[in-house]
Amino acid sequence: MNLDVALRILEQKQGAVFSVHVLHPAFLECEALRLAPDQYLHHGEFCRTTKMHGGDTACVRNKDRSLELAKRGRFFCGTCPFGVWDAALPVLFESKTAAVIYAGSFHLPGHAPPSKEKIAGLRRDMEFLRELILLELELWRKTAESTKQRPADYYIRNINFFIDRHFPGDPSLEEAAETLRVTPNYLGELIRRETGRSFRELLLERRIKEARVYLKLHRHLSVTRIASLCGFHDSNYFSTCFRRIAGCSPREYRAVTDGTASDATR
Template identity: 30%
Template sequence: MPDAWLPADQQFFADLLSGLVLNPQQLGRVWFAHTLAEPPAGSLCLEQPRLDVVLRGVYGNRLIAAQKAIRQGEMLFLPAQAATMPIFEPPVMLLSVVFAPSWLGLAFQAPGHGLPAKKVDIPHPERGECTAMLMALTHLSASAQDQDIIQPLVLSLLRWCRKVASSPPQPGISRKDFLYRSICHWVQENYAQPLSRESVAALFTLSPNHLSRLFSQQGTLSFVDYVRWVRMGKARTILQKYHLPVAEVARRCGYPDSDYFSRLFRRQFGLTPGEYRARFL
């Protein structure tokens, strides 16, 4: 019976994770994405580790030939900063889990199945258990053939995720604050995508006006200003670490127009992207 005290979307993921950990025989091989010095255009690279679980159909990572057909029950683990170029053909149902230091991001996608996507970020107090498992998996990514060790470790990680998803929201965090944090975390992970007030509001089942009110009440920046603040921060990090053309930096930060990106960057930091990067050469 569903736990009445859990928000509906959180209950959905708690049930989904329960189905996985209670039927471990349905889980298969764990694949590993690679960390690349310069991820190619169109790839997805997150700062936090991520686990993709194929619930139905066939999923793929275009960057690695052996991973172009990851089948039902198999999983793809991405260490922090690893890159992937997802393939969603043929139709697939996918559970994605992002492991951040103080929150757990859960996303359900079903391209081609006509089912609505779901997304929730759950704050949690990290006690070290999850960090230890993620470190072990990252280390084992260099010896991915040790599936007898890797698969039980991933199962333990999924059990931990189930425990977090099945826990009621922390006391003292209002629903508005929880929702605001969830949206902020989502923007931090998806800043490179085309983002609009309408598209993000729809993802979190809000009206655009409700989203605007949420940011004005819970934060210090409007939604549009927050997106720009996140993107500019990411751009600054990329310019410090990588010698990429400004147009590519702009694209990776969600700006197809590099001139517009440069104007925004100079307005915020007082330097052009090129002038800023020159400080670190």
């Protein structure tokens, strides 16, 4: 069973949100470990609404704290600053954290946790997911050992995948290189040679592509809010970058679009 399917089944079973924070290159390459875009992050309705209304900075800080706790390698659970309860289970492979499984996204009255029985059931299902992931990681390791020399298109394909998953945050070439287990210099030179652009340029283009969608389909959001959702900390810098790539300002782009979805894939 592929991991994405297992997550969907368990979500229906538990009435909870399941997601996986990935830290191992196998998740970029192994088809059985590939997830849908929403499965890499908290996608509960309350969390989506909170992020759309300015809570993404606090969410990122809380996620960073949980990743630090995950380094201990043990199951843990708790409530975020917005009152959402989640459980987390690290997946250790070759003595390193390969992924962190999250389950829950419960927003209960008084910030109360779920029942002990519910937590126990979630933990059992998360341990099942951990074993599924570990099995696929072991299979990937054996395959990787026999194909150590990777072609250039392998790295370009996975760089694009890495950027797709991380562009709302602040991903770096160093993080991508660590995930793909190569040096930053090697990866940077390969990207430049194969695409004619740098890692930062690819990241910027992906952010502007997403901004186009927000500007057209989410007209209630301000330009400043869209800039933040797409990974820009400064709305003026966002406007400058948008004009350079799209040929007009964000407000001008929004004014000339007609609200159809045709531009969503531009």
